[in-house]
Amino acid sequence: xxxxxxxxxxxxxxxxxxxxxxxxxxxxxxxxxxxxxxxxxxxxxxxxxxxxxxxxxxxxxxxxxxxxxxxxxxxxxxxxxxxxxxxxxxxxxxxxxxxxxxxxxxxxxxxxxxxxxxxxxxxxxxxxxxxxxxxxxxxxxxxxxxxxxxxxxxxxxxxxxxxxxxxxxxxxxxxxxxxxxxxxxxxxxxxxxxxxxxxxxxxxxxxxxxxxxxxxxxxxxxxxxxxxxxxxxxxxxxxxxxxxxxxxxxxxxxxxxxxxxxxxxxxxxxxxxxxxxxxxxxxxxxxxxxxxxxxxxxxxxxxxxxxxxxxxxxxxxxxxxxxxxxxxxxxxxxxxxxxxxxxxxxxxxxxxxxxxxxxxxxxxxxxxxxxxxxxxxxxxxxxxxxxxxxxxxxxxxxxxxxxxxxxxxxxxxxxxxxxxxxxxxxxxxxxxxxxxxxxxxxxxxxxxxxxxxxxxxxxxxxxxxxxxxxxxxxxxxxxxxxxxxxxxxxxxxxxxxxxxxxxxxxxxxxxxxxxxxxxxxxxxxxxxxxxxxxxxxxxxxxxxxxxxxxxxxxxxxxxxxxxxxxxxxxxxxxxxxxxxxxxxxxxxxxxxxxxxxxxxxxxxxxxxxxxxxxxxxxxxxxxxxxxxxxxxxxxxxxxxxxxxxxxxxxxxxxxxxxxxxxxxxxxxxxxxxxxxxxxxxxxxxxxxxxxxxxxxxxxxxxxxxxxxxxxxxxxxxxxxxxxxxxxxxxxxxxxxxxxxxxxxxxxxxxxxxxxxxxxxxxxxxxxxxxxxxxxxxxxxxxxxxxxxxxxxxxxxx
Amino acid sequence: xxxxxxxxxxxxxxxxxxxxxxxxxxxxxxxxxxxxxxxxxxxxxxxxxxxxxxxxxxxxxxxxxxxxxxxxxxxxxxxxxxxxxxxxxxxxxxxxxxxxxxxxxxxxxxxxxxxxxxxxxxxxxxxxxxxxxxxxxxxxxxxxxxxxxxxxxxxxxxxxxxxxxxxxxxxxxxxxxxxxxxxxxxxx
Numbered sequence: 001x002x003x004x005x006x007x008x009x010x011x012x013x014x015x016x017x018x019x020x021x022x023x024x025x026x027x028x029x030x031x032x033x034x035x036x037x038x039x040x041x042x043x044x045x046x047x048x049x050x051x052x053x054x055x056x057x058x059x060x061x062x063x064x065x066x067x068x069x070x071x072x073x074x075x076x077x078x079x080x081x082x083x084x085x086x087x088x089x090x091x092x093x094x095x096x097x098x099x100x101x102x103x104x105x106x107x108x109x110x111x112x113x114x115x116x117x118x119x120x121x122x123x124x125x126x127x128x129x130x131x132x133x134x135x136x137x138x139x140x141x142x143x144x145x146x147x148x149x150x151x152x153x154x155x156x157x158x159x160x161x162x163x164x165x166x167x168x169x170x171x172x173x174x175x176x177x178x179x180x181x182x183x184x185x186x187x188x189x190x191x192x193x194x195x196x197x198x199x200x201x202x203x204x205x206x207x208x209x210x211x212x213x214x215x216x217x218x219x220x221x222x223x224x225x226x227x228x229x230x231x232x233x234x235x236x237x238x239x240x241x242x243x244x245x246x247x248x249x250x251x252x253x254x255x256x257x258x259x260x261x262x263x264x265x266x267x268x269x270x271x272x273x274x275x276x277x278x279x280x281x282x283x284x285x286x287x288x289x290x291x292x293x294x295x296x297x298x299x300x301x302x303x304x305x306x307x308x309x310x311x312x313x314x315x316x317x318x319x320x321x322x323x324x325x326x327x328x329x330x331x332x333x334x335x336x337x338x339x340x341x342x343x344x345x346x347x348x349x350x351x352x353x354x355x356x357x358x359x360x361x362x363x364x365x366x367x368x369x370x371x372x373x374x375x376x377x378x379x380x381x382x383x384x385x386x387x388x389x390x391x392x393x394x395x396x397x398x399x400x401x402x403x404x405x406x407x408x409x410x411x412x413x414x415x416x417x418x419x420x421x422x423x424x425x426x427x428x429x430x431x432x433x434x435x436x437x438x439x440x441x442x443x444x445x446x447x448x449x450x451x452x453x454x455x456x457x458x459x460x461x462x463x464x465x466x467x468x469x470x471x472x473x474x475x476x477x478x479x480x481x482x483x484x485x486x487x488x489x490x491x492x493x494x495x496x497x498x499x500x501x502x503x504x505x506x507x508x509x510x511x512x513x514x515x516x517x518x519x520x521x522x523x524x525x526x527x528x529x530x531x532x533x534x535x536x537x538x539x540x541x542x543x544x545x546x547x548x549x550x551x552x553x554x555x556x557x558x559x560x561x562x563x564x565x566x567x568x569x570x571x572x573x574x575x576x577x578x579x580x581x582x583x584x585x586x587x588x589x590x591x592x593x594x595x596x597x598x599x600x601x602x603x604x605x606x607x608x609x610x611x612x613x614x615x616x617x618x619x620x621x622x623x624x625x626x627x628x629x630x631x632x633x634x635x636x637x638x639x640x641x642x643x644x645x646x647x648x649x650x651x652x653x654x655x656x657x658x659x660x661x662x663x664x665x666x667x668x669x670x671x672x673x674x675x676x677x678x679x680x681x682x683x684x685x686x687x688x689x690x691x692x693x694x695x696x697x698x699x700x701x702x703x704x705x706x707x708x709x710x711x712x713x714x715x716x717x718x719x720x721x722x723x724x725x726x727x728x729x730x731x732x733x734x735x736x737x738x739x740x741x742x743x744x745x746x747x748x749x750x751x752x753x754x755x756x757x758x759x760x761x762x763x764x765x766x767x768x769x770x771x772x773x774x775x776x777x778x779x780x781x782x783x784x785x786x787x788x789x790x791x792x793x794x795x796x797x
Numbered sequence: 798x799x800x801x802x803x804x805x806x807x808x809x810x811x812x813x814x815x816x817x818x819x820x821x822x823x824x825x826x827x828x829x830x831x832x833x834x835x836x837x838x839x840x841x842x843x844x845x846x847x848x849x850x851x852x853x854x855x856x857x858x859x860x861x862x863x864x865x866x867x868x869x870x871x872x873x874x875x876x877x878x879x880x881x882x883x884x885x886x887x888x889x890x891x892x893x894x895x896x897x898x899x900x901x902x903x904x905x906x907x908x909x910x911x912x913x914x915x916x917x918x919x920x921x922x923x924x925x926x927x928x929x930x931x932x933x934x935x936x937x938x939x940x941x942x943x944x945x946x947x948x949x950x951x952x953x954x955x956x957x958x959x960x961x962x963x964x965x966x967x968x969x970x971x972x973x974x975x976x977x978x979x980x981x982x983x984x985x
């Protein structure tokens with residue numbers, strides 16, 4: 001049964017009771033999408049445009065012996081075939097990654113993962129470009145591949161990055177945080193210690209639209225216009241200036257409508273660079289759009305963390321300390337998209353939502369013969385891995401202590417009065433009321449009833465599991481003094497213009513991939529200025545038209561650019577106040593604001609609307625000193641801290657004991673993202689993330705065979721939930737505003753992706769408790785569940 | 798080779814390579830870019846169009862196979878300025894986020910409602926089970942189709958009267974929480 005559920009307001013356009021500001025309104029972007037009038041990258045056709053296609057390596061590790069492009073070049077529709085040798089001549093064979101490594105644009109010396117880029121064909125149409133790939137002859141000298149990250153540091157492991165002078169092993173970094181000695185002391189004296197190794201397998205964001213670009217280089221004025229599927233257009237502009245040597249003012253990045261991103265569209269992939277090279281070489285626009293296998297096999301994967309977790313606790317369930325040792329598989333190049341100073345992303349928030357006495361974390365990053373990446377798929381810079389670790393460990397401790405997992409969590413939560421809370425790894429949590437969210441979730445779930453039902457079912461031999469996850473996210477990177485990506489500080493600009501008739505345009509640096517920025521950001525301006533959202537145009541996705549900012553990922557759009565937009569609107573409001581005072585012939589301090597107008601304190605009839613003021617600002621009246629005219633403003637928002645959304649999730653599963661098939665019967669999600677701008681959009685973000693969670697926990701994995709062949713390279717092999725695998729989501733919320741954020745908003749885009757996988761796995765393990773199963777690794781496929789029931793839990797490769 | 802077919806009520810005739818896929822024909826020859834492409838293996842359903850009223854995945858139909866048939870794409874859903882109820886429903890119930898799978902989802906839903914004007918949730922989920930949405934988690938798509946079923950004559954820009962009505966008297970609305978009754982058959 002479907003409920004057309006209760007609403008804050010009537011959503012339909014033009015209704016008098018529609019909110020001017022926060023509340024449920026329909027999305028401004030939807031009319032074009034439901035008519036099939038979105039503008040995605042592959043919809044773009046430029047005059048004279050050519051098509052590019054990439055030849056990819058069939059093996060994971062091999063010396064490149066030779067490439068013969070003669071036959072491909074002889075194809076009547078082929079205009080160019082570009083190889084690594086050609087790029088070496090242009091000094092473009094290697095490009096910097098987002099993690100201060102380099103990545104081959106086209107192979108010059110050695111293939112390092114299956115699917116790596118070997119040659120680029122430019123042809124008159126997409127079919128001819130594909131045909132020509134078959135005409136390229138490549139000879140490889142196959143080398144033994146390194147597939148298992150656990151063997152990456154063995155003395156006899158093949159050295160993957162032997163092009164780097166002096167490199168003799170596969171270690172990328174060792175990184176530690178916390179206090180090892182204090183943690184060890186607590187472990188040494190604790191009543192109870194539990195340990196578990198767990199794998200967060202390699203998965204892939206797999207947005208429905210693959211990555212692509214159209215490069216248009218104008219040789220006359222030297223300007224490059226690059227249309228591409230990017231979540232971070234400004235960062236890409238700067239990086240292209242560095243990579244390609246094109247002056248930055250001669251680069252325009254346009255990010256059109258994006259068919260889903262989830263972090264997949266943050267990095268700069270070889271295909272984008274090759275489209276640019278193709279356009280420069282041919283003098284014509286070049287389109288490159290990858291196919292699904294290319295997307296799954298070569299663009300940014302996510303996770304791939306092998307984690308050892310340990311918890312020390314008292315026998316009555318007070319958690320004392322948490323310790324973890326992680327082996328991080330980064331693939332063949334270190335291309336993770338994350339702040340420079342955090343080689344393991346924000347994994348160090350693995351202390352979770354609990355008040356601990358000590359914590360220590362060590363992460364070792366290694367190269368393997370796999371595609372590069374690691375930070376993607378709505379992970380909030382690896383908070384996914386951190387939450388999975390701590391929430392599995394807490395459940396394992398609960399089992400050991402024979403305590404209810406909800407009770408154990410409630411006993412150890414950081415208390416509301418402890419905020420701002422400094423955890424043991426350097427984060428200062430802004431605000432929270434964890435117990436309230438947990439209790440609300442338990443109430444919605446009917447937790448006690450579910451436990452009773454479970455007892456009854458177990459007595460009948462039925463496998464029912466109840467899993468809890470409580471997560472604290474850290475998002476909204478971030479303060480410039482702490483966070484940068486390749487040297488670019490993570491502050492965001494915003495510009496607002498109020499036109500003479502009181503209509504407005506706000507320009508932002510972040511780029512929507514479906515999150516509804518055109519609606520949310522208009523609502524923020526509406527809330528601050530009282531201009532209806534339909535009278536506010538949101539401009540984004542074009543570096544020539546928007547202020548600088550670092551882009552959309554890590555749930556940072558509302559925490560960072562949302563702050564910028566609120567502040568720029570307030571700046572306009574203050575400017576409007578001065579003009580209104582002049583119009584009303586009074587002092588600014590005698591004015592009072594109500595949404596949409598300034599009026600004289602004590603005399604509400606004497607006021608000027610924002611529309612009146614906008615016209616005056618552009619008119620002929622003498623403006624107050626210091627105001628030159630117009631009603632525009634711009635700001636850059638450097639957030640003082642990150643924001644810490646949180647949530648309490650409860651999952652109920654039923655397992656078929658005959659087949660091992662896991663069915664998610666119910667999923668209850670209570671989220672707290674601080675101030676809520678559009679509840680409909682928030683709910684949508686949560687639903688999507690919960691579905692990701694079902695995918696990761698039960699279905700999705702990119703595995704490799706011993707030869708390094710990618711076993712998840714198509715949608716026949718990489719399984720994503722359909723409508724049949726997910727339940728009707730049950731959502732609720734609490735509101736704990738961020739005290740430091742201009743509007744108290746914390747961000748919601750990734751909460752559910754971060755928080756849901758451990759709830760589902762905890763439920764599966766709970767269901768399998770009668771079989772003595774304490775842990776099983778994701779994905780909990782029927783085969784793996786069945787094996788776990790036979791006492792043979794199997795880790796992923 | 799020369800092919801002719803009806804697309805959104807219009808007769809079209811083209812000279813094409815025999816190997817051209819229907820999705821490429823629709824997008825690149827006819828310029829109807831509302832039909833999208835998402836995989837190569839008939840798994841994702843982003844490319845769904847209606848052929849003689851039946852949903853087909855146009856990435857695995859040759860344009861030549863569609864010759865002589867009646868094709869309907871997302872551009873053929875609305876009647877001029879008047880949206881199809883399914884389009885209105887997707888806007889009312891947040892049935893879309895990035896919009897990429899949306900045309901295919903709406904066409905499948907249209908075909909379902911043409912056969913079964915009052916589907917239950919399971920029937921809707923089954924109908925769209927050959928299609929992947931990475932954004933919405935499907936519940937809002939189910940609600941969108943239910944909205945369309947409840948508003949067969951919704952018009953473009955209509956105020957959406959009745960949108961606040963609960964569809965089924967047995968349903969409950971709990972505070973600020975969208976609680977949905979579970980049906981044991983859904984994921985069987």
